[in-house]
Amino acid sequence: MSFQDPPASLSRRRLAAPDWLRKLFASDEIPFADFMEAALYHPEFGYYSSSRNPVGEVGDFVTSPTISPVFGFGLARLSSEFGGRLGDGVYGIVDIGCGDGSLLEAVAAAMAGEHRSKALFFGVDRSLSRVPEPKRGTISFSTDLSALPSDIPLLIFCNELFDALPVTRLLLREGSLREAMVRLRDGFLEWSERPATPAHAQYLNARGIVLDEGQTADVSPAWWQLYEQICGVAARGMIVTFDYGFEQKQLFDRRIRMHGTAAAYRAHGVHRADQFARPDLGVRACRESWPHIDGRADRSRRPPRPRRD
Numbered sequence: 040m041s042f043q044d045p046p047a048s049l050s051r052r053r054l055a056a057p058d059w060l061r062k063l064f065a066s067d068e069i070p071f072a073d074f075m076e077a078a079l080y081h082p083e084f085g086y087y088s089s090s091r092n093p094v095g096e097v098g099d100f101v102t103s104p105t106i107s108p109v110f111g112f113g114l115a116r117l118s119s120e121f122g123g124r125l126g127d128g129v130y131g132i133v134d135i136g137c138g139d140g141s142l143l144e145a146v147a148a149a150m151a152g153e154h155r156s157k158a159l160f161f162g163v164d165r166s167l168s169r170v171p172e173p174k175r176g177t178i179s180f181s182t183d184l185s186a187l188p189s190d191i192p193l194l195i196f197c198n199e200l201f202d203a204l205p206v207t208r209l210l211l212r213e214g215s216l217r218e219a220m221v222r223l224r225d226g227f228l229e230w231s232e233r234p235a236t237p238a239h240a241q242y243l244n245a246r247g248i249v250l251d252e253g254q255t256a257d258v259s260p261a262w263w264q265l266y267e268q269i270c271g272v273a274a275r276g277m278i279v280t281f282d283y284g285f286e287q288k289q290l291f292d293r294r295i296r297m298h299g300t301a302a303a304y305r306a307h308g309v310h311r312a313d314q315f316a317r318p319d320l321g322v323r324a325c326r327e328s329w330p331h332i333d334g335r336a337d338r339s340r341r342p343p344r345p346r347r348d
């Protein structure tokens with residue numbers, strides 16, 4: 040079924056699909072989450088796979104490590120305190136979703152004396168194409184969590200990791216839950232939709248999320264799956280995660296976020312309606328509400344719980 044009357048969150052624009060993207064369409068339409076996965080992480084053409092760094096003044100958006108050295112300095116203080124409380128043993132400082140490794144480099148540079156000498160540094164990212172050679176000396180980089188050591192305590196940082204995971208776009212239309220799809224027609228991309236699966240409805244029901252007519256919600260099971268994996272990495276340690284987010288009540292409040300939270304960025308401009316039409320833009324989503332991920336951390340019995348403030 041085509042989108043005759045797209046809500047404001049979805050563009051009416053049609054854009055020519057590049058060849059690499061066309062090849063992903065086994066049928067004439069794919070879920071938006073699959074499109075977002077390809078747009079961000081296609082091994083050759085994905086936004087985060089390229090050697091161009093999208094973060095920083097000359098990129099598309101900024102993150103805390105690129106705005107000021109204060110962030111790295113603060114985390115260095117925390118890292119030293121973590122090391123100090125452990126006694127003599129070696130420990131690891133990890134950044135998951137480390138991008139070009141700048142944050143770890145800043146933390147390592149700002150740490151002093153004995154705490155620094157006991158610390159090993161690990162950067163994990165799905166793509167390491169943005170890591171310059173010099174940083175590889177101080178920091179061990181990997182694309183996989185399984186490469187992290189499990190026999191030493193780990194202080195794990197995640198900065199703006201969860202907002203870069205693919206999301207499913209769900210819409211309530213004429214009382215039915217629908218899933219936003221991206222369709223390839225005559226070489227052009229356009230929005231489409233199909234009935235949502237029972238699993239989608241269950242996802243919302245289980246959390247008590249009720250959408251209003253015409254409302255869009257961007258959600259992803261990948262959020263807490265990844266968080267649970269991270270909780271399972273270290274036998275001892277602490278996870279400190281920084282990200283955008285709202286408590287569920289605000290996140291799905293139709294008066295504030297009627298059209299979901301996914302947005303694409305280019306040169307510090309935000310494009311809310313054209314995420315699919317511009318596969319070269321970095322599509323990012325405001326992550327799920329914190330209490331859900333808190334709950335996951337509780338079940339894994341690994342304190343502390345993350346807070347958005």
Ligand SMILES: C[S@@+](CC[C@H](N)C(=O)[O-])C[C@H]1O[C@@H](n2cnc3c(N)ncnc32)[C@H](O)[C@@H]1O
Nearest residue numbers: 087094102136137138163164165166198199203
């Ligand atoms: C918005 S960027 C943030 C980069 C950096 N942390 C910063 O603050 O500047 C998100 C990063 O998370 C990485 N990423 C996404 N999913 C990941 C996963 N499952 N494991 C590791 N890295 C991931 C992306 O490749 C990207 O580099």
